[in-house]
Amino acid sequence: MSHSTSTSPKVVVVGSGFAGLSAASVLASKGYRVRLLEKNQEPGGRARVLSEAGFRFDMGPSWYWMPDVFEQYFGLFGRKVSDYYELVRLDPAYTIVYGPDQRLVVPAQAEALEALFESYEKGAGLKLRSFLKQAAYKYEVGIRDLVFKPGRSLGEFLSPRLIWDVLRMDVFKSMASHVRSHFKHPHLVQMMEFPVLFLGATPRNTPALYSLMNYADLGLGTWYPMGGMGKIVDGMVSLAQELGVEIIYNQEVKSVKSQGGRVRSVLTVDNEYQADAVVVGADYRHFDQEVLPADHRNYSASYWESRVLAPSSLLFYIGLSKPLEGLTHHTLFFDEDFGLHAEEIYTHPQWPTKPLFYTSLASKTDPSVAPAGMENLVILVPLAPGLEDTEELREKYYHLIMDRFERLTGQAIRSHVVYRKSYAHRDFVKDYHSFKGNAYGLANTLTQTALLKPSLKHKTLSNLYFCGQLTVPGPGVPPSLISGQVVAGELMKEHPLKA
Numbered sequence: 345m346s347h348s349t350s351t352s353p354k355v356v357v358v359g360s361g362f363a364g365l366s367a368a369s370v371l372a373s374k375g376y377r378v379r380l381l382e383k384n385q386e387p388g389g390r391a392r393v394l395s396e397a398g399f400r401f402d403m404g405p406s407w408y409w410m411p412d413v414f415e416q417y418f419g420l421f422g423r424k425v426s427d428y429y430e431l432v433r434l435d436p437a438y439t440i441v442y443g444p445d446q447r448l449v450v451p452a453q454a455e456a457l458e459a460l461f462e463s464y465e466k467g468a469g470l471k472l473r474s475f476l477k478q479a480a481y482k483y484e485v486g487i488r489d490l491v492f493k494p495g496r497s498l499g500e501f502l503s504p505r506l507i508w509d510v511l512r513m514d515v516f517k518s519m520a521s522h523v524r525s526h527f528k529h530p531h532l533v534q535m536m537e538f539p540v541l542f543l544g545a546t547p548r549n550t551p552a553l554y555s556l557m558n559y560a561d562l563g564l565g566t567w568y569p570m571g572g573m574g575k576i577v578d579g580m581v582s583l584a585q586e587l588g589v590e591i592i593y594n595q596e597v598k599s600v601k602s603q604g605g606r607v608r609s610v611l612t613v614d615n616e617y618q619a620d621a622v623v624v625g626a627d628y629r630h631f632d633q634e635v636l637p638a639d640h641r642n643y644s645a646s647y648w649e650s651r652v653l654a655p656s657s658l659l660f661y662i663g664l665s666k667p668l669e670g671l672t673h674h675t676l677f678f679d680e681d682f683g684l685h686a687e688e689i690y691t692h693p694q695w696p697t698k699p700l701f702y703t704s705l706a707s708k709t710d711p712s713v714a715p716a717g718m719e720n721l722v723i724l725v726p727l728a729p730g731l732e733d734t735e736e737l738r739e740k741y742y743h744l745i746m747d748r749f750e751r752l753t754g755q756a757i758r759s760h761v762v763y764r765k766s767y768a769h770r771d772f773v774k775d776y777h778s779f780k781g782n783a784y785g786l787a788n789t790l791t792q793t794a795l796l797k798p799s800l801k802h803k804t805l806s807n808l809y810f811c812g813q814l815t816v817p818g819p820g821v822p823p824s825l826i827s828g829q830v831v832a833g834e835l836m837k838e839h840p841l842k843a
């Protein structure tokens with residue numbers, strides 16, 4: 345670990361999401377003077393926490409997958425995850441509801457999982473074992489050789505070993521056909537396809553390389569940081585501060601000054617910050633189109649329009665006055681046609697006719713997130729980005745989902761609501777400058793992978809870099825942590841500390 349001096353290069357990082365925090369800490373640990381400017385009054389970006397009426401809601405991510413990536417991150421600084429929060433493995437990992445009396449409860453242990461698959465379909469237990477073995481291989485190659493690449497030139501991918509590995513990783517086959525070549529029962533098929541929804545595209549449009557997500561799901565497991573996902577942010581913020589990062593809130597970056605092909609300073613409403621280099625962890629499209637001057641935009645408006653975005657979401661943060669029966673921490677409601685909902689997200693964007701939805705009940709694991717005897721419920725309905733978002737529509741969908749939720753779980757819920765807040769497109773735009781109100785950034789389709797993603801380096805401003813869920817490696821908390829590390833690595837190569 346190095347310490348900055350008064351002559352160390354000054355780096356301004358924009359945005360305190362996982363990616364910005366990660367980049368800031370890596371650079372500070374190497375001796376750069378780092379200032380992190382955040383538009384909101386608290387850190388975490390999409391992972392902010394809402395504390396109201398005795399409930400503490402994680403506003404964004406709720407699934408803690410790929411614990412190795414978090415361990416690797418804190419390990420960079422000689423720390424462990426357990427120095428910052430307590431992690432528990434969920435068992436059961438989650439439940440999928442297919443109808444009032446049809447549910448699949450996913451156990452954490454491999455033997456129990458294989459027995460469950462076998463009970464659905466003869467031979468499926470052994471097929472699961474071989475599917476996951478292959479998925480583990482993809483995960484290992486993906487983490488070791490792919491996700492830490494900056495995606496700036498084809499040369500990064502041209503080692504004979506990597507080409508051989510990639511050829512064995514089903515890059516040109518879809519997730520949908522890969523899963524169907526192993527399993528036939530529709531419930532098993534849906535369960536194996538669900539993890540790629542985190543990547544923002546349908547199983548038909550996602551390369552089967554991403555069955556590595558099944559290994560993340562069923563091999564590495566679903567975890568939970570006690571106190572909530574906000575504890576990850578708290579840990580990262582205290583680490584950043586220990587390393588000397590100066591975090592300044594309520595500082596929305598409005599413009600930059602450049603000269604000689606370099607950014608010289610970034611400007612907020614009330615301040616100007618000099619910079620030797622700038623890392624943007626804020627929404628890439630917002631910064632490119634709304635903050636940079638017109639003659640320094642990295643991409644055109646039509647380029648951004650033509651990107652396939654990951655979905656937005658309608659969320660309800662709900663405090664309940666009683667415990668809910670028969671539900672686990674995570675529950676997926678797949679009782680309606682997945683194909684129709686996917687079509688209404690991707691092909692003909694519109695508010696869904698019969699939406700699938702997801703519920704998180706963190707209070708099932710963690711009593712600290714709700715008052716005693718009460719429940720902390722978050723409902724998430726995936727929606728197409730860019731839709732009209734009105735109070736009337738939110739209210740209509742609240743009742744539509746509640747009707748189904750009550751029917752499928754066989755209990756009264758609405759009459760026990762003591763706190764409720766909705767959140768959708770308008771809020772994503774207002775709070776994060778999110779392009780079209782997207783929740784998870786850019787979809788990981790084949791034509792938006794690696795080199796084909798918006799570049800982490802600006803084309804003409806030589807000291808301007810981007811990280812986060814709209815660039816490499818993609819959406820999700822672990823990829824955002826990796827993105828910050830990758831961009832810091834590129835910046836350090838091109839703007840090294842003076843000896």
Ligand SMILES: Cc1cc2nc3c(=O)[nH]c(=O)nc-3n(C[C@H](O)[C@H](O)[C@H](O)COP(=O)(O)OP(=O)(O)OC[C@H]3O[C@@H](n4cnc5c(N)ncnc54)[C@H](O)[C@@H]3O)c2cc1C
Pocket residue numbers: 358359360361362363364381382383384387388389390391403404405406407408409595596597598625626627630635657659724775776777783784785811812813814818819820821822824
């Ligand atoms: C509802 C929801 C559920 C999710 N569920 C999961 C999950 O279960 N598991 C998982 O792994 N991932 C999940 N994700 C995805 C994951 O949360 C994101 O991919 C990740 O948090 C993105 O981090 P980021 O740093 O790229 O961006 P952000 O979190 O968006 O951070 C960007 C920051 O930049 C700030 N900013 C924007 N403009 C400016 C400006 N001009 N000046 C200064 N600051 C600015 C913003 O305020 C924000 O704090 C979910 C996301 C959402 C929204």
